[in-house]
Amino acid sequence: GAGVSQSPSNKVTEKGKDVELRCDPISGHTALYWYRQSLGQGLEFLIYFQGNSAPDKSGLPSDRFSAERTGGSVSTLTIQRTQQEDSAVYLCASSRTGANTGELFFGEGSRLTVL
Amino acid sequence: QQQVKQSPQSLIVQKGGISIINCAYENTAFDYFPWYQQFPGKGPALLIAIRPDVSEKKEGRFTISFNKSAKQFSLHIMDSQPGDSATYFCAASMKGGSSYKLIFGSGTRLLVRP
Numbered sequence: 001g002a003g004v005s006q007s008p009s010n011k012v013t014e015k016g017k018d019v020e021l022r023c024d025p026i027s028g029h030t031a032l033y034w035y036r037q038s039l040g041q042g043l044e045f046l047i048y049f050q051g052n053s054a055p056d057k058s059g060l061p062s063d064r065f066s067a068e069r070t071g072g073s074v075s076t077l078t079i080q081r082t083q084q085e086d087s088a089v090y091l092c093a094s095s096r097t098g099a100n101t102g103e104l105f106f107g108e109g110s111r112l113t114v115l
Numbered sequence: 116q117q118q119v120k121q122s123p124q125s126l127i128v129q130k131g132g133i134s135i136i137n138c139a140y141e142n143t144a145f146d147y148f149p150w151y152q153q154f155p156g157k158g159p160a161l162l163i164a165i166r167p168d169v170s171e172k173k174e175g176r177f178t179i180s181f182n183k184s185a186k187q188f189s190l191h192i193m194d195s196q197p198g199d200s201a202t203y204f205c206a207a208s209m210k211g212g213s214s215y216k217l218i219f220g221s222g223t224r225l226l227v228r229p
Contacts, residue, residue, distance in 0.1 A: 004158070031215060042121070042204060042221040043159070056216065091158055100147050100214035106158030 002026065004107035006092050012113045013082055021077040021110045025094030032075050033104065034067060037089040046090075049075060050098075082114045117142060119207050121220030128227050134192040136223045138205035141186065145207040149217070150179065150190050153202045162203070163190070195227045 005024040013019050025032050034046040045059040049069045060066070064083075069075040079086055089111045093104040120139045128134045138148075149164035165172045165179040165188065172179045178191040192199055205220040 033217075035219075040222075043219040045216060045218070048215050050215070056213075093158070098215040099217040100208040100210060103149075103161045104159075104217060106160065108156065108158050 004092055004094050004105050006090075006107035006110050008110055009108065010111045010113075012115065014115050015084060016081055018078065018080045019082055019112060021079075021090050021092075021112070023075045023077070023092030023094075023107060025073065025075070025092070026096075026105055027073075029094035029096050029105070030072065031095040031098045032069060033093045033095075033099075034075070034077050035091045035093065035106075036061075037091055037109070039088075043091065046077070079112075082112075084114050087112055087114045117218055119145075119205055119218050119220040121205050121223060123223060124221070125224045126226070128195045128225065130195065130197060130227055130229050132195050132227075134190075134195045134199070134225055134227070136190045136203055136205070136225070137187065138189065138220050139185075139187045140207055142207075142209065143186070144209040144211065144213075145218075146210045147208040148179070148181065148188050149206050149208075150177075151204045151206060151219075153204065153222075155201075159204055192225075195225075197227045197229050200225055200227050 007022045032049040035043040048056040051072045064080045067077045089109040091109045093106045095104050150162045151159035152162045153159040163174050163177050176193045181188045203223045206217045
């Protein structure tokens with residue numbers, strides 16, 4: 001497809017389990033972002049990739065959160081030992097040139113519910 | 116300093132009315148101010164954007180007004196329609212080393228009544 005694709009669209013897990021969220025950006029977009037959207041809240045920046053490297057991981061809430069990007073394309077956000085406060089919609093976005101000079105294209109998100 | 120403050124949290128407008136959403140920032144390094152629109156179950160999508168060298172930008176029924184001295188900007192939706200019902204986010208990005216990052220406001224949930 002032409003847009004940013006995220007999977008799974010919904011994930012229900014038990015507290016303490018690990019989860020992986022996947023993002024497939026628009027082809028040719030070198031910049032990739034992960035944001036978190038909690039109920040009724042704004043979009044919280046998590047991490048930024050340029051190619052396969054992550055020059056800004058400053059938004060990752062704890063060391064239970066990690067992300068990687070391979071081949072300059074697909075990215076995976078991993079949350080270990082999930083907690084109830086991790087429940088949110090995790091949004092991935094990609095951009096050809098970056099936020100200041102271009103548009104961010106968002107996927108539909110992965111809704112994570114931790115019981 | 117990195118925050119963008121958005122108000123109101125929610126807004127109800129009658130069809131045909133004007134919807135106004137306001138945002139304020141502190142960091143003068145911000146130099147790009149987009150608005151994103153999000154429908155339920157979808158990701159946010161770019162609606163309209165402005166840079167500080169102009170005070171207003173209009174695209175159809177949507178207008179951004181920018182006040183550089185007050186460090187405020189607002190979105191005006193003229194002739195609001197039920198199809199405009201969505202959550203709107205203002206955002207800001209800065210020049211220089213952090214130009215890749217978009218800082219979002221907390222969002223405004225708009226309901227346009229028929």
